[in-house]
Amino acid sequence: MVPLSWYMFLSMVVFAIGVFGFLSRRNIIIMFMSIELMLNAVNINLISLSHYLQDLRGQILAFFVIAVAAAEAAIGLAIVIALFRNKATAHVDEVKEMRG
Amino acid sequence: MIQELFFAYFAFAIVVLSILVITRRNPVHSVLWMLLLFFHIASLYLFLNAEFMAAIQIIVYAGGILVLFLFVVLLMNIREEVRINKFIGAWPTGFTFAAGLLVVIIMSIKSFIAAPPGIYSIDLIKQETHTKVLGKLLYTEFLYPFEVASLILLVAIIGAIVLAKRRLKP
Numbered sequence: 001m002v003p004l005s006w007y008m009f010l011s012m013v014v015f016a017i018g019v020f021g022f023l024s025r026r027n028i029i030i031m032f033m034s035i036e037l038m039l040n041a042v043n044i045n046l047i048s049l050s051h052y053l054q055d056l057r058g059q060i061l062a063f064f065v066i067a068v069a070a071a072e073a074a075i076g077l078a079i080v081i082a083l084f085r086n087k088a089t090a091h092v093d094e095v096k097e098m099r100g
Numbered sequence: 101m102i103q104e105l106f107f108a109y110f111a112f113a114i115v116v117l118s119i120l121v122i123t124r125r126n127p128v129h130s131v132l133w134m135l136l137l138f139f140h141i142a143s144l145y146l147f148l149n150a151e152f153m154a155a156i157q158i159i160v161y162a163g164g165i166l167v168l169f170l171f172v173v174l175l176m177n178i179r180e181e182v183r184i185n186k187f188i189g190a191w192p193t194g195f196t197f198a199a200g201l202l203v204v205i206i207m208s209i210k211s212f213i214a215a216p217p218g219i220y221s222i223d224l225i226k227q228e229t230h231t232k233v234l235g236k237l238l239y240t241e242f243l244y245p246f247e248v249a250s251l252i253l254l255v256a257i258i259g260a261i262v263l264a265k266r267r268l269k270p
Contacts, residue, residue, distance in 0.1 A: 001103065002104060002107045002147075004214075006107060006228070006231060007148075007210060007250050008209055008212075009206070009209075010111045010114065010115070010206045010258055012169070012202060012206060012208050012209075013115055013202065014114060014115065014118050015201075015202075016198045016199070016202035016205075017118045017119060017122060017198070017203055018118070018122075018193055018221060019194075019195075019197065019198040019201055020122065020198035021121070021122030021198075022191065022194075023183060023187070023191075023193070023194030023197060023198065024187045024188055024191035024193075024194035024195065024217055024235055025125060025186065025187060026184070026186060026187060026188050026266070027181065028103070028184065029128055029169065029172060029176070030121075030122065030126055030127060031200070032265075033121060033122075033131070033134060033169065034121075034122055035194075036161075036165065037121065037122070037134075037137075038113065038120055040137075040138070040141055042235035043141075045151075047148050047150050047153055047164075048148055049144055049150075050150070051148040051149055051150065051213070052215060052223075053126075053214075053217055053218060054108055054217040054218045054219070054221050054222070055217070055218030055220055056218075056220045056225075056234060056237050057218075057237075059150055059153055059234060060234070060238060060242050060245075061153075062153060063153070064245060064249055065158060065196075066157075066160055066161070068249075068252060068255060068256055069160075069165065069248045069251065069257070070160055070164060070165060070183060070243060071252050071253055071255070071256030072137070072256075073165045073168055073169070073262070074127070074168065074256045074257065074259075074260040075259050075260055076257055077169070077171075077172045077260075078259065078260040078261075078264040079263055080172055081172065081175070081182070081263070081264045082263050082264060084175060084176070085266075089202075090181075091184070092188070093188050093189075098106075
């Protein structure tokens, strides 16, 4: 039997990789893919906890995370398309009208 | 022993594939590595006796979301993309933040105390089949969140259409 902490370690490492990708990539599409990576890490954690604690509520939560991820991908990619139409770029460091 | 070996392979593959996803210069390669990553995560769910979640992972992520990503990636100029620097100038800050976050969460795992086990033991799930148990729970105890999730998807559809459509000429 694989111990629970191994799954938690795996999920943490994948989450940290997703955080790094989100904070340091230039391409906005890869940033969205990093968000998907983080959500997947959370799902691994939830489903492993649900298996080891013998409670299905974790999997229900993972189900809702997947639904929200689908909605987020649709909205995010629509924003990317709107950005293409106005600026013809996908690089986050070239979009600085707001002086952030 | 064999379980640990399988887990070691899948954990190693998942970590390597996620690093490949965020470091490829060409976004199409990133999307294809991510497809492989999602299949590995789905097989990890099979280990955890969650067949329905594995199927959902492949159908929704690999079949739906990644195809959406691939459509948008093919809109952009890949020739320019492979020439330009792939990380922003402040990438060491991002790396430091991610590494610090990892260290903090790993330190917090020591104080994890497992709750008392619930009623859905592996035998019960095997006896009733996973999809049936999950469906019963989803349509009785979690009916209200389920309806809210459908509303979220409706809002996402309308929002995506409104954002992506061309402005009408006044």
